[in-house]
Amino acid sequence: MATMDEHLRSGPRPLLNRRLAEFGTTIFAEMSALAVRTDSINLGQGFPDTDGPEEIREAAVRALRDGRGNQYPPGPGVPELRAAISGHQRRFHALEFDPDTEVLVTAGATEAIAAALLALVEPGDEVIALEPYYDSYAACVAMAGGRRVPVTLRPRDGAYRLDLDELRDAVTDRTRLILLNTPHNPTGTVLGREELAAIAELAVERDLLVVSDEVYEHLVFDGAHLPIASFPGMRERTVTIGSAGKTFSFTGWKVGWVTAAPELVSAVRSAKQYLTYVSAGPFQYAVAEALRLPAEYFHGLRDDLRAKRDLLSAGLTDAGFTVYRPAGTYFITTDIRPLGEKDGFAFCRALPERCGVVAIPNAVFYDHREEGAPFVRFAFCKREAVLRDAVDRLRTLAPAG
Numbered sequence: 413m414a415t416m417d418e419h420l421r422s423g424p425r426p427l428l429n430r431r432l433a434e435f436g437t438t439i440f441a442e443m444s445a446l447a448v449r450t451d452s453i454n455l456g457q458g459f460p461d462t463d464g465p466e467e468i469r470e471a472a473v474r475a476l477r478d479g480r481g482n483q484y485p486p487g488p489g490v491p492e493l494r495a496a497i498s499g500h501q502r503r504f505h506a507l508e509f510d511p512d513t514e515v516l517v518t519a520g521a522t523e524a525i526a527a528a529l530l531a532l533v534e535p536g537d538e539v540i541a542l543e544p545y546y547d548s549y550a551a552c553v554a555m556a557g558g559r560r561v562p563v564t565l566r567p568r569d570g571a572y573r574l575d576l577d578e579l580r581d582a583v584t585d586r587t588r589l590i591l592l593n594t595p596h597n598p599t600g601t602v603l604g605r606e607e608l609a610a611i612a613e614l615a616v617e618r619d620l621l622v623v624s625d626e627v628y629e630h631l632v633f634d635g636a637h638l639p640i641a642s643f644p645g646m647r648e649r650t651v652t653i654g655s656a657g658k659t660f661s662f663t664g665w666k667v668g669w670v671t672a673a674p675e676l677v678s679a680v681r682s683a684k685q686y687l688t689y690v691s692a693g694p695f696q697y698a699v700a701e702a703l704r705l706p707a708e709y710f711h712g713l714r715d716d717l718r719a720k721r722d723l724l725s726a727g728l729t730d731a732g733f734t735v736y737r738p739a740g741t742y743f744i745t746t747d748i749r750p751l752g753e754k755d756g757f758a759f760c761r762a763l764p765e766r767c768g769v770v771a772i773p774n775a776v777f778y779d780h781r782e783e784g785a786p787f788v789r790f791a792f793c794k795r796e797a798v799l800r801d802a803v804d805r806l807r808t809l810a811p812a813g
Contacts, residue, residue, distance in 0.1 A: 431554045431555060431557065432551065432554060432555070434554075435550070435551050435554070438547060439547070439772060439773065439776045440456065440457045440547075440772070443456040443457070443760065443770050443771075443772060444456060444457050444770070446761070446764055446770060447764065447770040449764075450764035450765060450768065450770075451768070452763075452764040452768045452769055452770045453768060453769050453770065453794075453798060453801060453802045453805065454770045455724075455769060455770060455771055455790045455791045455792070455794065455802055456760075456770040456771055456772045456789075456790075456791065457772075457791065458597070458658075458742060458743060458791045458793060459663045459791075459793065460661040460663070460793045460794070461793075461794045461795055461798060462661065462795060463661060463662065464660040464661035464662045464702070465660065465702070465705065465709065467701070468660060468662070468698050468699075468701060468702045468705075469662075469698070471697065471698035471701045471702075472665075472694050472695050472697070472698035475693075475694035475695075475697040475698060476694045480693070480694060480697050481692075481693025481694040481695070481696060481697055482693060482694065483693070484689070484690050484693070485690050485693040485696060486690070487681070487685055487689060487690055488512075488515070488516050488517060488681065489515065489516065489517025489669070489696060490517070490693070490696045490697060490700070491511070492696070492697055492700040493517055493667075493669075493696040493697070493699055493700040493703075494511040494512070494515040494517065495511045495700070496699070496700040496701075496703040496704055497509070497511070497515050497517075497654070497669050497671065497703065498510070498511040498514075498515055498671075499703065499704065500654075500703045501652075501671055504629075505639050505641075505642060506642070507639060507641060507642055507647075507671070509671045509672075510674070513674040513677065514671060514672060514673060514674055514677055515669060515670070515671055515677070516669060516670040516671075516677050516680055516681050516684065517667065517668070517669050517696060518668040518669060518670060518684055518688075518691075519666045519667075519668065519687070519688045519691040519692065520655060520657060520666035520667065520668040521625060521627045521653050521654070521655040521657070521668040522548050522668070523666075523668065523684065523687055523688060524653040524655075524668045524669065524670050524680070524684075525548060525549065525552050525591075525623065525625060525653060526548070526552045526555065526683075526687065527670075527680050527681075527683040527684035527687060528623045528651045528653070528670065528680050528683075529552045529553055529555070529556040529558065529591075529623065530552070530555065530556050530683040531679040531680045531682055531683040531684075532556075532588065532589060532621055532623070532651075532676075532679060532680075533553070533556040533557065533558040533588055533589065534557070534558075534588070535556075535557030535558070536557065536558070536559065536586065537556075537557075537558045537559070537586060537587075537588035537589075538558065538559050538560075538561050538584060538586045538587045538588060539553045539556075539558045539559070539560050539561065539587075539588060539589055539590075539591055540560075540561045540562075540563055540579070540582050540583065540587060540589070540590045540591065541553070541560055541561070541562055541563070541590075541591040541593075542562075542563055542564075542565055542574065542591075542592065542593060542596065543562035543563060543564045543565065543777070543778050543779060543780065543783070544564075544565070544598055544599065544774055544777030544778050544783075544784055544787075545562070545591070545593065545777055546593065546597050546598075546625070546777070547776060547777060549591055549593075550779075553591075558588070559586075560779065561582050561587070562778070562779045562780065563575070563578050563579045563582050564578070564778075564780060564783055565596070565599055565601060566783075567736055567747075570736060570737065571599075571600075571601060571736055571737070571739065572596070572599035572600070572601045572736060572745070573601070574601070574603065574607055576607065576610045576611075579610075579611070579614065580614060583614065583618050583620070587618065587620060588620070588621065589620055589621035589622060589623055590611065590614075590615060590620055590621075590622045590623075591622075591623050591625070592611065592622055592623065592624040592625065592640060593624075593625040593626075594608075594624070594626065594637070594640075594740075595626075595628035595629070595631060595632055595637060595738075595739070595740030595741045596740070596741065597628065597741050597743060598741075598743050598745055598772075598774055598777055598789045599736065599738070599743075599745050600736070600737075600738020600739055600740055600741045600743055600744065600745065601738070601739060601740075602632055602634070602635050602636075602637065602739040602740040603638075604635060604638075605638055608638055608640050608643060609643060611640060612640060612643035612644065612645060612646045615645070615646065615649060616644075616645035616646070616649075620649070621649050621650075621651070621676075622640055622646065622649060622650045622651070623650075623651045623653065624639065624640050624641065624650055624651065624652050624653065625653045626639060626652055626653060626654055627653065627654060627655040627657070627658050627659075627668070628658055628740055628741045628742075629654065629659075630658075630659045630710050630713060630714060631658065631659075631713070631714060631717055631740050631741055631742055632714065632739065632740040633714065633717070633718040633721060633738070633739060633740060634739040634740075635739055635740075637740070639652060640652075641671075641672075647673065648673045648676075649673075649676075650672060650676075651670055651671075651672040651676050651680060652670065652671045652672060653668065653669070653670055654668065654669050654671070655667070655668040655669070656668070656695075656699040656702060656703075658742075659702075659710075659713070660699070660702045661793075662695070662699075665692055665695040665698075665699070666691060666692055666695075667692050667695050667696060667699045717742055717792070717793065719796075720742075720792045720793070720794070720796065720799055721737070721738060721742070721744065721792055723792070723796065723799050723800070723803070724744055724790060724792040724799050724802070724803065725737050725744055726803075727799070727802070727803030727806055727807070728744065728746055728790065728803075728806065730803075730807060730810065731751075731803075731806040731807050731808075731809045731810050732750050732751045732809055732810045732811050733746035733747065733748065733750065733751065733788075734746060734747035734749070734750055742791055742792050742793040743789050743790065743791055743792070744789065744790045744791075744792060745774060745787050745788070745789050746787065746788050746789075746790065747786055747787055748786050748787070748788055749786045750811075751809055751811065752811070753786070754785060754786050755785060755786075756773030756774060756775050756784065756785055756786060756787055756788050757773045757775060759773070759788060760772060760773045760788060766808070766809065767805040767806055767808050767809060768805050769802050769805050769806055771788045771789060771790050772788065772789045772790075773787075773788055773789075774787035774788060774789050775787070
């Protein structure tokens with residue numbers, strides 16, 4: 413038995429468990445704090461700088477005043493929202509989901525991802541994710557005891573592309589599921605019919621589950637969003653995740669959802685009930701109304717963000733970046749090497765002092781950090797005047813000549 417002296421010499425036991433030891437403060441917190449400290453324009457974290465539709469905000473106020481949702485709402489979500497989610501999937505994607513057994517409301521998409529992985533992944537299971545990936549994916553896989561297997565999207569012909577052969581080669585006998593994200597954050601890639609069909613065929617052939625993060629489904633500027641659950645053999649093996657935050661510009665409400673076959677929803681709910689149990693009661697009623705807004709709202713949101721994408725893309729190009737024009741989401745990935753830079757972390761930490769703009773180094777979204785080292789992400793979900801100011805500031809980076 414070890415003596416007290418031996419314990420003292422060995423040092424205290426780390427407080428954070430080994431599964432999460434690699435995860436510290438997120439880069440978003442660091443860069444947002446840097447934006448405040450330097451009074452910079454924050455094009456790092458992906459949140460709008462204006463609220464969503466006034467009638468939806470008023471719907472939340474009305475729910476608060478009427479006492480709807482001020483106490484615990486039902487565990488699966490309020491019936492009105494579950495019915496609206498089901499109607500949304502039918503209206504936009506021709507997918508039928510029973511609101512009572514195939515829809516689950518969550519505390520944003522992040523909780524939906526966490527609950528799905530905690531429910532469906534056994535310790536040691538492999539989870540394939542498209543790299544670069546939203547940073548919570550890695551943490552959620554770790555919390556579930558899984559092993560993440562990145563398949564890297566690489567720039568080609570002006571956009572990021574998925575290598576289907578690399579994806580097939582990544583599947584082993586230990587693979588449990590594919591964690592899919594389209595439209596894809598941070599690259600802005602929108603997977604097309606051929607790619608999704610190949611992924612679906614692979615999932616069916618190898619008996620894999622798919623957790624599909626589709627929170628940017630209404631922010632597609634080139635091409636169209638195609639839910640993988642609509643492909644042959646995928647309805648019964650796909651957990652589709654959606655969210656109100658990105659579509660309605662109320663990210664602080666944290667209202668997300670899962671749609672899937674009853675046995676998958678039941679599994680996810682088993683984990684979710686011990687995370688938050690319920691959340692955002694009054695906001696659920698407001699989101700139910702938001703999902704029933706006319707088509708003009710969704711088209712207007714897309715067209716507004718497309719114009720902002722084009723504005724910031726042109727400005728970044730003028731500043732000397734190589735720009736990978738996104739087909740969806742509200743992020744632009746750039747290459748800093750034409751500016752004589754190669755370290756995205758150092759570049760982003762210096763950028764606020766250099767020109768008063770904050771961005772995010774893409775390397776944080778990679779297992780293979782060297783793959784993402786020269787790439788930097790900018791968000792364009794801001795007011796046009798803010799983007800124009802940012803473009804003017806960024807022009808000071810342009811190489812002379």
